[in-house]
Amino acid sequence: MEIMIPVIPSLQDDGEAQMKKSKVCWRLIHCMNLLKRPSLEELKTELVKLEDEISTLPQVLTAKEKHLVEIKQKLGMNLMNEIKQNFSKGWHEMQTTTAYKKTHETLSHAGQKATAAFTNVGTAISKKFGDMRNSPTFRSFEERVETTVTNLKTKVGGIPMGGNFEEVLSSTAHASAQSAASAPRVPKKEGELQG
Secondary structure, eight states, rough: OOOOOOOOOSSSHHHHHHHHHHHHHHHHHHHHHHHHHHHHHHHHHHHHHHHHHHHHHHHHHHHHHHHHHHHHHHHOOOOOHHHHHHHHEEEEEEEEHHHHHHHHHHHHHHHHHHHHHHHHHHHHHHHHHHHTTSHHHHHHHHHHHHHHHHHHHHHHHOOOOOOOHHHHHHHHHHHHHHHHHHOOOOOOSTOOOOO
16 A cells, blocks of 8 residues: 655645645545554454463463373372472572682681681690690699509509509509409309309
């Protein structure tokens, strides 16, 4: 369809005749535009058609979902596999986020610092115990324990032995273990022995 352009009056033609032609052209253009527009009936028909399509969409979607489930069953895919795949995919996607990477780096750095701090604390405690063992108070305590153990051994009938604190403790522990092993067994009930 061709659109007509209104004629602008020129100086050569009669001005009034040209104006009349121009008005007629404008009216024709207006009428043609009205004809191009869909009528009310056409719009109503299109509206009904769209409403029908919209109402059938849920039914079509349900049918497609059923078909999808059938295909997955035939392929051996089940809900648990899908959950695993979705979880793996989600975990991978989360690990690739910048927030996760920054958090991971921060926690890793904090862990390294904590490890270093615990190492330093352990070293400091070991040093403190070493210093304490070399202190005059601890040496005095050690000498008293050695003297007490020696005196007890002498009174019990053992031969006095010299030695440092660790040797004395070791021999005392050994003697305790032997006396416990040689202790008589007391029966709990008739015919049973307690061991």
